[in-house]
Amino acid sequence: RTLGLITTDLALHAPSQIASAVKTRAGERGASVLISMVEHPQQCLAAVQELLAQRVEGLLVNVPLEDEQAESLQAQAVPVPVLFLDVSPTARVHSLVFDAGQGAALGAQHLLALGHQRIALLGGPQRSVSARARLAGWLSTLATAGVEPCAIAEGDWSAASGYEKGHQLLAGAMLPQAILVANDQMALGVMRACADKGISVPGQLSVVGFDDTTDSAWFTPPLTTIRQAFREAGLRSVEWLLAQQGIVGQAPAQTRLPVSLIERHSTA
Ligand code: IPT
Numbered sequence: 626r627t628l629g630l631i632t633t634d635l636a637l638h639a640p641s642q643i644a645s646a647v648k649t650r651a652g653e654r655g656a657s658v659l660i661s662m663v664e665h666p667q668q669c670l671a672a673v674q675e676l677l678a679q680r681v682e683g684l685l686v687n688v689p690l691e692d693e694q695a696e697s698l699q700a701q702a703v704p705v706p707v708l709f710l711d712v713s714p715t716a717r718v719h720s721l722v723f724d725a726g727q728g729a730a731l732g733a734q735h736l737l738a739l740g741h742q743r744i745a746l747l748g749g750p751q752r753s754v755s756a757r758a759r760l761a762g763w764l765s766t767l768a769t770a771g772v773e774p775c776a777i778a779e780g781d782w783s784a785a786s787g788y789e790k791g792h793q794l795l796a797g798a799m800l801p802q803a804i805l806v807a808n809d810q811m812a813l814g815v816m817r818a819c820a821d822k823g824i825s826v827p828g829q830l831s832v833v834g835f836d837d838t839t840d841s842a843w844f845t846p847p848l849t850t851i852r853q854a855f856r857e858a859g860l861r862s863v864e865w866l867l868a869q870q871g872i873v874g875q876a877p878a879q880t881r882l883p884v885s886l887i888e889r890h891s892t893a
Contacts, residue, residue, distance in 0.1 A: 626654075626655070626656040626657075626682050626867070627656065627657050627658075627659060627679070627680060627681050627682060628647075628651055628656055628657070628658050628659070628681055628682065628683045628684070628685065628863065628866055628867075629658070629659050629660075629661065629673075629676035629677075629679070629681035629683070629684045629685070630644060630647055630658050630659070630660045630661070630684075630685045630686075630687065631661045631662075631663060631669055631672045631673065631676070631684065631685070631686045631687070631688060632644055632660060632661070632662055632663070632686075632687045632688065633662070633663065633664075633687060633688045633689065633711070634662065634664065635660075635662055637782055637783075637810065638809070638810055638836070638838040638839075638840070639808065639836050639838060639853070639855060640687055642838060642839065642855040642856070642859075643687055643710065643855045643858060643859050644660060644687075644859075645859070646855055646856040646857075646858065646859020646860060647685060647859040647862065647863055649859070649860075650859060650860045650863040650864070651863050654863065654867055656863070656867065659676055659679055659681060661675060661676055663688055666688055666689070666690050666691075666694050669686065669688055669690070669694070669698055670697075670698065670701060673698055673701055673702055673707075674701075677702065677705060681705065682705065682866075683705060683706045683707070683708070683866035683867070683869060684702055684705060684706070684707045684708070684866075685707075685708050685710060685862050685863075685866065686698065686707060686708070686709045686710065686711075687710040687711055688711060689711045689712075689752070689753035689754050689755060689756075690709065690711065690712050690716070690754070691713075691716075691754065692712065692713060692715055692716040692717070695709050695712045695716045695718045695720075696716060696717055696718055698718075699718045699719070706719065706866060706869040707719060708720065708721055708862050708865055708866055709721075709722075710722060710858065710862065711753070711754065711755055712754060713754045713758065714879055714881065716877075717877050718877055719865075719877050719878045719879070720877070720878075720879050720880070721858060721861060721862050721865065721879075721880040721882065722755075722879075722880075722881060722882065723755075723853045723858070723881075723882045723883075723884050724881050724882065724883055724884055725755050725758035725759050725762060726758060726761075726762040727762075727883065727884055728759065728762065728835060728851040728853070728884040729758070729759045729760075729761070729762025729763045729766060729805075729851075730762055730765075730766045731851055731884065731885070731886040732763070732805050732833040732835065732851055732886065733762070733763050733766035733767055733770075733805060734766060735833060735849070735886055735888070735892065736802075736803045736805065736831060736833060736892065737766075737767075737770050737772065739803075739831065739892060739893065741802040741803040741831060742772055742802065743775045743799065743800075743801050743802045743803075744767065744772065744774055744775060744801060744802065744803045744804070744805060745774060745775050745776040745777070745778070745794045745801040745803070745804045745805075746760065746763055746764075746774045746776070746777045746778070746804070746805050747777075747778050747779075747780055747787065747790050747791070747794065747804055747805070747806045747807060747811055747815065748760040748777065748778070748779050748780070748807050749779070749780060749781070749782050749807035749808060749811070750779065750780070750781050750782065751779055756782075756807055759807050759835060760777075760807070763805050775797075775799070775801050776794050776797065776801065778790040778793055778794055780807070780811045780814075782807075782808055782810060782811060783810060783811070783814070784810045784811065784813045784814040784817070785814060786811060786814065787806065787810065787811030787812060787813060787814025787815045787817075787818075788814030788815070788817050788818050789814070790811070790814075790815075791804075791811075791814055791815035791816075791817070791818030791819065792818045792821070792822075794815075795818060795819065795822055795824065795830075800824065800829065800830060801830065802830065802831065803830060803831035803832070803833070803892070804830065804831070804832050804833070805833050806832060806833065806834050806835065807835050808834060808835050808836050809834035809835065809836040809837065809838050809840075809841045809844075809848055809850055810836075810838070811834075812832050812833070812834035812835075812841075812844075812848055812850070812891075813844055813848075815832055816832055816844060816845070816846075816848075816891065819832075826846060826891050827846065827890065827891055827892050827893035828893070831849075831891060831892040831893060832848070832849070832891040832892065833849050833850060833851070833891070833892060834848045834849070834850035834851070834891075835850060835851045835853075836850060836851070836852075836853055836855075837850045837851065837852035837853065837887050838855075841889075842889065844891070846889065846890035846891050847889035847890045847891070848889055848891050849886075849887065849888050849889045849890070849891045849892040850886075850887050850889070851884050851885070851886060851887070852884055852885045852886075852887045853882070853884050854882065854884075857882070858882060861880070861882075865878070865880075
């Protein structure tokens with residue numbers, strides 16, 4: 626059997642770890658996976674058509690998509706089942722997504738519990754639904770505690786952007802006590818910016834990431850982050866696709882995977 630995976634940039638750690646898990650599980654099930662990497666959501670339709678022409682029996686889509694984009698892709702693929710990994714729960718499609726609101730709340734509550742009030746936010750690219758959901762989650766958790774972020778910046782998920790925006794957030798007259806970062810790669814860049822400026826983490830500034838990619842325990846210091854179990858997401862999405870028969874027309878199956886706070890040494 627053959628499955629298709631349409632994915633965003635595999636040079637990023639999270640999508641590559643998901644793709645790896647998908648490959649592994651499919652292999653264990655005797656299925657092969659054709660991978661198509663897209664740079665823009667607009668390229669998804671061509672990728673779907675290309676994979677359908679190669680007779681895939683199911684499709685996984687790990688590209689951040691707006692509701693209408695996902696709904697129209699799902700319609701294009703009929704009768705082949707499609708499972709989306711980076712959409713809002715409001716999209717009327719089959720999806721398996723991590724709970725971004727819970728993840729954002731866990732990170733913000735952790736910093737508040739440590740007594741931090743001057744908190745800066747480094748969000749992901751706002752064209753990504755998940756980046757928007759994380760930012761919204763931080764803002765609402767902080768607002769509930771009566772805290773307004775001292776600064777907000779937007780990166781593009783890369784460590785380089787974390788470094789650049791990190792320098793921006795650290796340039797003000799008053800140093801933030803903590804920074805919530807939308808992914809671990811940007812957190813790596815932020816910590817590098819701190820090192821440049823001789824700011825000690827977590828002595829002078831706490832940093833929280835998001836993802837818990839496999840390298841995050843090896844950063845200096847080891848990163849406190851929100852764990853998204855990529856391996857499990859990969860396994861479950863393959864199992865779901867292989868179990869589908871005649872789902873077309875069925876109500877969307879939506880699974881929300883819980884996330885968890887992993888406390889390491891970048892927060893105090
Ligand atoms: C999301 C990651 O958290 C982020 O680090 C980045 O790699 C992004 O993917 C790329 O699209 S995880 C996604 C399943 C929401």
